[in-house]
Amino acid sequence: MAEQSLAQLPITAASGPLSKAVRRSEGVVIPIAALLCGLLAFSLFLLVVGKSPIEFYQLIYKAGFGTAFSWQNTLSRSAPLLLAALCVALPARLGLVIIGGEGAIVLGGVATGACASLLMNAPALLAIPTMMAAGALAGAVWIGAVGAMRHYRGVNETISSLLMAYIAIAIMNQLVEGPLRDPASLNKPSTLPLAEHLRVGSLPGMDVHWGLAAGIIACVFSWILIEKTSWGFAARIAGGNVRAAQIQGLPVGKLIVGFTALGGAFGGLAGMFEVSAVQGAANASIAAGFGYTGILIAFLARQNPLAIIPVAILLGGIEASSGLIQRRMDLPDATVLVMQGFIFIAILISETFYGKLRIFDPDGWRS
Amino acid sequence: MTGDKVKADDAIGIETVGMTMQFGNFTALDDVSIKVKPGSFHALLGENGAGKSTLVKCIMGFYHATKGQLMVNNHEVEIPDPRAAHAIGLGMVYQHFTLVPSLTAAENLVISRDDAPAIIDWRKEREALADFLNTMPFKVPLDQPVMSLAAGEKQKLEILKQLYLGRRFLILDEPTSVLTPAEADEVLGLVRNLCKAGKISVLMISHKFREVTMFADEVSVLRRGVMVGGGKVSDLSTDQMASMMVGADLPERNSDRTGSPGHKILSVSGIRAIDRSGLKSIEIDKLDVCAGEIVGIAGISGNGQMELMEILNGQRKYSEGSISIKGLSYSATRTEARELCVRVLPEEPLRNACVANMTVAENIGFRYFDVKNGGSTRFWINNREIRNRAADLVSAFKVKTTSLDSLISSLSGGNVQRAVLARELTGQVDLLVISNPCFGLDFSAVAEIRSRIITARNSGSAVLLMSEDLDEILELSDRIIVMSEGRLAYETLAAQADVGEIGRYMAGHHA
Structure with missing residues (x-):
């Protein structure tokens, strides 16, 4: 009997385009549903504190996406978020939960500031790529070290990356208040302001700096790396099952260090653009929590680099609206953080539903 | 329940009557009747998958037997769940410790009680514990965190805990697998004395003949879910126990094999490594596998087969020795595996x-x-x-x-x-390393997978097959090696294999 059922071979209707689409939709429908649930729960919170959720969401729309100006504001804020989210998503594909991207951003910014002070008189064509390389390198070393500690010494990467973020901030404070301090910066210790020709300008025709383009290119690059190259395929094997990767002889350690370092490099690049395009000098303002928002974005995007682009823009818009919400609704600006927290909890809960819902499994429909 | 009929301080005797356990179509236990007299030390022998665990889980109420009864002190009892088993004085000591490592022995004992109060009066409890320990033939330090105790002390504490909880019939599931031989002898000696004193009866799952012959009064042997023999240990030789355990007759050898072994493919020499528990060593002096032969590594699980597999796959470091394939040094990188045509089928x-x-x-x-x-x-x-x-x-x-x-x-x-x-x-497959390829699979898949392995052999692959299923080894191998305690203990050509001899080496009975 077993032979008979083996003979009538397997591949049936469930491999058609519909079931393919259904399979893929799981990764889109569940996070969107989780996002909506998080917003719903946050609405209840607003009602409890006596504010109108409808007005709140209207203001987010208006301040984040309502006008050309608000779009530019949103996109400027999205630029570091794109890169910060990659710093979470790339290691996550290898099974590492890194939450200390803030450290890479901060050190990337400091390295940029230091580099710019040294190259003050160099031509932009030489200095700006050097600053980018320095920022990326600082981040790569920082997060790559987290990956190396994880693989070779078994140190928990989540905790070590978070602690290293605090160390990074302390290092930055030490440097900008000490050896790198601009004597003219009195209230807010900073590195020397960047020479005018070293400041990264805006994209043609927009009031949004080049960091946005860099972030989008980095996302596309990361997606191609993971989905289209043999390194990415190997990383997916190692991230899915280390034992299987070892049996296949894959260099698990190199993959882990390589992907964490690449994630860190993107984090460092976020710091570089914050310093060279927004702040104009490295100081405490670059530790603005982009690294933490990046965690939320990466999880909402299911660690998919292409999905990071729209999610980062959405979160950028939400952050852009916090000022207006504060003024119009008389809510503290931390309210937006409360909302992010609600969304994050909903996303974490939604992780438990993958593979459990029969509607997304065409194989299970008939039974 | 019959708990009230059991006098608290006396050993309990139990008996299974025609116990049968079916999982779907699979019969894990078939009409097994075992009697453990009060105050006796009874050993339960059998290979992996013989049904030993299923039997004790039925006794303890984790499973409900499909058929058959459990008698406790000659009264029939129903055990709906482990709690009920505990209530009538049946207890189990697991292979791995169930103590809380960060708490002291005293704390572990008190919190394990079902009736531990919400607020513990430690002074009173300590006095009660001291009184309890005075009645016991052995002591453990009460005030040290359990994690600072040696493995033998922990196992003694596990046994004390059962006595403290009023259990008078103990199931010991491979109690010595994490102990050194000296610790094992000490713990089992103490258990035996408790039995002799009539305080407890013991049913011990074991793979080791040495322990059975030294400490047990009686033995029952399971094979493929069937009780195949038993009796007083003093009446049985290890040869008799071995042949009961692994079966007296050879399974039919696969007859599809063609050709004879060619040149050497895999060569392992002088390997020294640490096993999974970190306590024992793996020592492989010499292991060669030639093209066109299947070398079967037989052994009870946990004797280093898994570690050998990991060493060959580059997942476990070794301090000495070398592995070479076709004369070239091999460290299991992807490039090497590809160039030397090495393939791996791990278990599960x-x-x-x-x-x-x-x-x-x-x-x-x-x-x-x-x-x-x-x-x-x-x-x-x-x-x-x-x-x-x-x-x-x-x-x-x-x-x-x-x-x-x-x-x-x-x-x-x-x-x-x-x-x-x-x-x-x-x-192209020149070397195939396999571990338990058919574990948990149904009959037709098993036949098909085994014939694929034979086909690979016939087409010139060197096959190293590690399996806990001795029949599988006997059916497929050209050469059989028994692994025991991390060493290759015995080697024979499959065509001339003496199953009793293999069984003895599997059970750690050297020379």
């Missing part, structure tokens, strides 16, 4: 050889996603080619899947193993 393929959340096609593609047809490495993967090759392999190896895009984890165990076979047996 879904857990060890697949990525559960990748598709069937991707999982089958693990060996070739980064190589072109010509053999040069490729940087850009070609999803269409991965799918096409997977489609061919799926039909050639009869993998039953609804689609190539289904997740590998949605397949049945036999089909996961077929998919892994399809991946590992395609292309």
Whole structure:
């Protein structure tokens, strides 16, 4: 009997385009549903504190996406978020939960500031790529070290990356208040302001700096790396099952260090653009929590680099609206953080539903 | 319940009457009757999968036997759950410790009580514990955290805990597997004295003849869920126990084999490594496998087979020795494995050889996603080619899947193993390293997978087969090596194999 059922071979209707689409939709429908649930729960919170959720969401729309100006504001804020989210998503594909991207951003910014002070008189064509390389390198070393500690010494990467973020901030404070301090910066210790020709300008025709383009290119690059190259395929094997990767002889350690370092490099690049395009000098303002928002974005995007682009823009818009919400609704600006927290909890809960819902499994429909 | 009929301080005797346990179509226990008299030390022998664990789980109420009764002190009892077993004085000591490492012995004892008060009066409890310990023939330090105790002390504490909880019939599940031989002798000696004093009766699951002959009064032997023999240990020789345990007759050897062994492929020499527990060493002095032969490594699980597999796959470091394949040093990198044509079938393929959340096609593609047809490495993967090759392999190896895009984890165990076979047996295979290939699979999948292994052998692959199923080893191997305590203890040609001899070495009875 077993032979008979083996003979009538397997591949049936469930491999058609519909079931393919259904399979893929799981990764889109569940996070969107989780996002909506998080917003719903946050609405209840607003009602409890006596504010109108409808007005709140209207203001987010208006301040984040309502006008050309608000779009530019949103996109400027999205630029570091794109890169910060990659710093979470790339290691996550290898099974590492890194939450200390803030450290890479901060050190990337400091390295940029230091580099710019040294190259003050160099031509932009030489200095700006050097600053980018320095920022990326600082981040790569920082997060790559987290990956190396994880693989070779078994140190928990989540905790070590978070602690290293605090160390990074302390290092930055030490440097900008000490050896790198601009004597003219009195209230807010900073590195020397960047020479005018070293400041990264805006994209043609927009009031949004080049960091946005860099972030989008980095996302596309990361997606191609993971989905289209043999390194990415190997990383997916190692991230899915280390034992299987070892049996296949894959260099698990190199993959882990390589992907964490690449994630860190993107984090460092976020710091570089914050310093060279927004702040104009490295100081405490670059530790603005982009690294933490990046965690939320990466999880909402299911660690998919292409999905990071729209999610980062959405979160950028939400952050852009916090000022207006504060003024119009008389809510503290931390309210937006409360909302992010609600969304994050909903996303974490939604992780438990993958593979459990029969509607997304065409194989299970008939039974 | 009959708990009230049991006098608190006396050993309890138990008896299983015609106990049968079925899981679906599979009969794990078939009409097993075992009697453990009050105050006796009874050993339960059997290979992996013989039904020992199933039997004790039925006694303890984890499983409900399909048929048969349990008698406790000659009264029939129903055990709906482990709590009920505890209430009438049946207790179990597991292979691995169940103590809380950060708490002291005294704290562990008190919190393990069902009636531990919400607020513990430690002074009173300590006095009660001291009184209790005075009645015991052995002591453990009460005030040190359990994690600072040696393994032997922990096992003594586990046994004390059972006595403290009023258990008078103890099941010991391989109680010495984490102990050194000296510790094992001490603990089992104490247990034996408690039995002699009439305080407890013991049913001990064991693989080790030495322990059975030294400490047990009686023995029962299970094989494939059937009680195949037993009696007073003093009346039985180890030879008799060995032949009961592994079966007296040889299973039919697979007759499809053709050709004879060729030149040497795998050569392992002088390997020294530490085992999984970190306590014992793995010492492989010499192991060669030639082209066109299957070398079977037999042994009870936990004797170093898993570690040997890990050493060969580069997952475990070794301090000395060397591994070479076709005369070239081998450290299990992807390039080496590809150039020397080494393939691996680990046990539990879904857990060890697949990525559960990748598709069937991707999982089958693990060996070739980064190589072109010509053999040069490729940087850009070609999803269409991965799918096409997977489609061919799926039909050639009869993998039953609804689609190539289904997740590998949605397949049945036999089909996961077929998919892994399809991946590992395609292309030139000079060395095939296999561990428990048929564990948990149904009959038809087993036959098919074994015939694929024979086919690989006939076409010139050197096959190293590690299996806990001795029949599988006997059926497939050309040469059989017994692994025991991390060493290769015995070697014989399969055609001349003496099963009793193999069984003795498996049970650690050297020389």
